[in-house]
Amino acid sequence: MFKKQDKGWYILFTAPLIFIFTTVVIIPFFIGIGYSFFSWDGLPLNPKVFVGMENYVKLFSDGRFLSSAIHTTLFTFLAILLINLLGLIFALVVTTKLKVRNAARAMLFMPYLIGGLILGYIWKFIFGDAFSSIGEQIGLTSVFFNWLLDSRFALYALVIVATWQMAGYIMIIYITGIQGIPEDVIEAAHVDGANLWVTLFRVKFPLMMPSFTISLFMTLSNCFKVFDVNFSLTGGGPNNATEMFAMNIYNEIFQLNNYGYGQAKAIVFFIVVAAVTLYQVSITKKREVVMV
């Protein structure tokens, strides 16, 4: 197709995007690594002091950072579980022969389109004022109180909102997986006398392994990097009890003005995200059933 003399076209077609991409992603990535070895408060006139690895060493004794790591892990674990469970159940329901399956699918997917920021504000009202007002009226104050003021329940509230947002999205991935299973395989299982459960766990699920890989990958990386919902629903509160990784970095840089130290956290954040996702893809890839 392209010959030697077509070099000009090659450059014309690729250079604009490569230029923009380099200035927006590549250069900041490398200067970011540079910043992480300096101590700087972000004001252009103030000096940047080279501190070497000190920022990275400091991370391990930073209580607020370490507890944000624990919140993020707990949140991610619970959210992955809940999102995938609900998403899978939704997918199984809307792939039956029910008449209302398309309407149900449309409704269940809708929350995903409303952005995380707006969702957080909606639920802030529900978990805050709505819950406490319902609790006062029906007297069930052990369940209906302001969840956002309790450090443990505020984290659960975040899990619920993340689930509400993502379950419909994950449902779409599982639907694709279920529809990819050949009819005759299911029929063969029925002929062999397999009941609903056996068909589900022994036939359908193993053949859906690629969908599980994608769904786990998507939920893991989305939950781990959560920011918008965190920002609008709890703002990290109460007492930083729901401050996730991404928000901790944001606060360190833009609220506390520790630009160098915050950037060191951001680099560590990148390493963790990259390592976890690559590891997870490599193990789930191995377990996929090969269809011949």
Next chain:
Amino acid sequence: MKKAGKIAINIIVVALSLIYLFPVYIVIVNSFKNRAELYENILAFPSSVDFEYYATAMQKMSFPRAFGNSLIVTVISIAIIIVLASTTAWVLVRVNNKLSKIIFLVFVGTMLIPFQTLMMPLMQEMGWIRDHLRIPMLDSLGGLIYMNVGFGASMAVFLYHGFIKSVPVSLEEAATIDGCNKFTLFWRIVFPMLKPTTATVAILDVIWIWNDYLLPSLVISSKAYRTIPLSTASFFGQFTIQWNMAMAGLTLTIIPVIIFYLSAQKYIIKGVAAGAVK
């Protein structure tokens, strides 16, 4: 008997799906209530439909302006992403040499970098460009669009790359013999064939750019350039105690999303599925 059971299951599924959407219901009913009515019973219908809070919220959020800004940023960013990513991916597939492979790998590999790792140095760099090259990268819609294109590049190149690989090259060769240059060849012959991927890229990017908060919040500081998420956030900073007004504001922001969803539901679900599975 069996038929009745089937109808019952259908009704249950619809009912459960509706219950799943109850937060949207709560937002809408409470946007019409006054303060006393709101706290009396949060779940009840409003006693009268009064658009008073909508008018105030619309004015306080400068809603028409924010809507216009969001629309400009979303549409132009996506148009540029589609033009540049499709041409780039096409060349990277068709010129199958080492350089193309490396460029493609860099695009895909950087998808692992979280935005938080880039945000501070990116703002420093854009500030430097503004100060030294006098190009207004910060606090301008153009700067925001530029950065959206940079962040959307990887995903779009990746999706186009995957699709173009499955398109046979023979048609393009025939057109070349007929004397098409590369430019007309791409836009006349290749680009129309990429329609499914173009739809996927457009839909995924609408969902992302329309709702994006963090990047615009760092880039934009003037009130006049605020997008919908930015004006919602600043509105909430001022009115969290006046929930009825806040609910009216939230309803306003959800309406465009619902209209978009209803008008292109089939494509949206298809696009999201295609984008995720690849």
